[in-house]
Amino acid sequence: MAREIEFMPGYELHEKQRRFIKARSTHKHRRFVGGRQSGKTDIAIAEAVLHATIIRPGGTGAIIGPDFPRAQEARDRFNAYCPYELRRWNGADRRWTVKANGGLESTVHWISLSNPDAARSKVLDWGCLDECAMYSEEAMNNLRPCFAVKEAPTWGSTTPKGMNWLEKETKEDDVFFVHCESIENPVFPQTEWDKAIKRHGFDSPFFKQEYRGLFQAFIGQAIPQFDRNKHVGSYPHNPDWPVFSGWDFGFRAPTIRAWLQRNPGNDRVRLIGCRAWTETERRQILLPKNMKLNGIPADAAVWHAIDPSGASPRAGEAGDRGWRFAMEERDWDVRWTRMVSETRRLNLMRELVQQDLLVIDKDCEGAELMIEAFELAELDDNLERDRLKDNQHPMADILDAVGYAVVEMFGALPQPLAKVI
Numbered sequence: 001m002a003r004e005i006e007f008m009p010g011y012e013l014h015e016k017q018r019r020f021i022k023a024r025s026t027h028k029h030r031r032f033v034g035g036r037q038s039g040k041t042d043i044a045i046a047e048a049v050l051h052a053t054i055i056r057p058g059g060t061g062a063i064i065g066p067d068f069p070r071a072q073e074a075r076d077r078f079n080a081y082c083p084y085e086l087r088r089w090n091g092a093d094r095r096w097t098v099k100a101n102g103g104l105e106s107t108v109h110w111i112s113l114s115n116p117d118a119a120r121s122k123v124l125d126w127g128c129l130d131e132c133a134m135y136s137e138e139a140m141n142n143l144r145p146c147f148a149v150k151e152a153p154t155w156g157s158t159t160p161k162g163m164n165w166l167e168k169e170t171k172e173d174d175v176f177f178v179h180c181e182s183i184e185n186p187v188f189p190q191t192e193w194d195k196a197i198k199r200h201g202f203d204s205p206f207f208k209q210e211y212r213g214l215f216q217a218f219i220g221q222a223i224p225q226f227d228r229n230k231h232v233g234s235y236p237h238n239p240d241w242p243v244f245s246g247w248d249f250g251f252r253a254p255t256i257r258a259w260l261q262r263n264p265g266n267d268r269v270r271l272i273g274c275r276a277w278t279e280t281e282r283r284q285i286l287l288p289k290n291m292k293l294n295g296i297p298a299d300a301a302v303w304h305a306i307d308p309s310g311a312s313p314r315a316g317e318a319g320d321r322g323w324r325f326a327m328e329e330r331d332w333d334v335r336w337t338r339m340v341s342e343t344r345r346l347n348l349m350r351e352l353v354q355q356d357l358l359v360i361d362k363d364c365e366g367a368e369l370m371i372e373a374f375e376l377a378e379l380d381d382n383l384e385r386d387r388l389k390d391n392q393h394p395m396a397d398i399l400d401a402v403g404y405a406v407v408e409m410f411g412a413l414p415q416p417l418a419k420v421i
């Protein structure tokens with residue numbers, strides 16, 4: 001007969017996992033909101049095994065995942081923790097039967113919410129919701145009635161995902177929340193923790209959400225190291241230093257020009273102006289020679305780093321030789337490189353911001369536009385791609401324009417250690 005779950009020798013529940021278990025007697029619904037690898041799935045599945053065997057013998061529960069691969073992970077973990085002699089898998093119905101105390105038989109459904117309707121019409125005695133922050137609000141709303149009839153307990157184990165429905169649950173009385181950092185799991189290596197802090201910054205929204213298990217509004221922020229309290233100040237145009245500019249051409253969206261200077265003493269890059277044009281008339285944008293922008297003559301830039309797509313004539317415009325030619329006609333030094341990925345540009349800006357080497361002059365033209373871009377520009381929904389979401393005009397365009405310029409300034413790649421000659 002099952003009495004308690006027995007973990008491997010040397011395995012002890014950590015503090016947050018114990019708190020989560022303890023809240024079983026005080027709260028109907030519990031949420032273990034933790035960083036990656038904080039021990040969420042482990043504790044949630046342990047609870048499922050306990051419910052199937054001891055707490056709700058003869059009952060019907062469900063182990064639920066947001067999509068097929070994640071649901072599979074939960075299924076494998078259940079198989080690992082529920083003794084083989086006690087369970088029988090029925091593949092056609094996607095459920096286990098589990099020998100429970102008192103000679104009873106429990107049922108455990110295995111559900112992937114890749115179909116948000118998958119659980120509808122089931123009446124459940126308990127629910128184990130792994131990675132539940134990834135469930136759509138629709139899927140969660142479909143799920144709730146399954147537990148309503150029997151006032152069944154649910155427990156979720158998850159990394160947060162923005163300020164979605166899960167964050168709203170923190171305001172409900174019968175939902176218990178515990179937040180757990182990845183490092184609170186004793187097997188999470190300190191070196192990995194330190195590396196992640198160095199990469200993302202301890203206070204970045206990404207690190208807070210993904211490693212500290214905290215609710216964050218702006219996840220997927222492109223430059224999470226940016227902090228307006230640190231990186232915005234009085235950094236006016238210094239007439240003794242050279243001026244550079246970066247361009248992102250708008251074929252559909254605005255054309256952006258950013259003005260930059262680099263402090264020769266400390267390498268700090270100052271963003272000293274930014275303008276967005278919505279018209280596409282090139283003569284207007286390239287300005288008459290004697291006109292000043294931001295108090296700086298239009299021709300003052302030492303070089304202009306441009307969007308590589310503007311470097312060649314475009315087929316669609318017969319007789320138009322492109323931005324590069326129009327700029328070179330004004331004797332501008334036009335530069336571009338095709339070999340730099342968007343990720344590399346973003347990483348260079350992240351590095352500079354993290355080291356406080358990239359700052360915005362608060363009084364310049366376009367300051368608000370640039371601050372907004374650094375603060376709010378988001379990554380593509382598929383975070384692994386590490387690219388800007390491409391429908392965020394002009395924020396993404398501003399980061400592009402600044403990115404072309406800093407890549408030109410600092411080089412696309414670190415200097416090679418050796419050269420073949």
Ligand SMILES: Nc1ncnc2c1ncn2[C@@H]1O[C@H](COP(=O)(O)OP(=O)(O)O)[C@@H](O)[C@H]1O
Pocket residue numbers: 011012013014017034035036037038039040041042043185186187
């Ligand atoms: N208290 C603990 N002591 C030792 N190892 C643990 C503990 N909790 C979890 N683990 C192990 O840490 C790893 C990550 O746990 P897991 O539950 O998969 O994390 P998460 O679901 O939060 O990403 C797994 O190998 C798990 O067995």
Ligand SMILES: [Mg+2]
Pocket residue numbers: 040041042
């Ligand atoms: Mg997990």
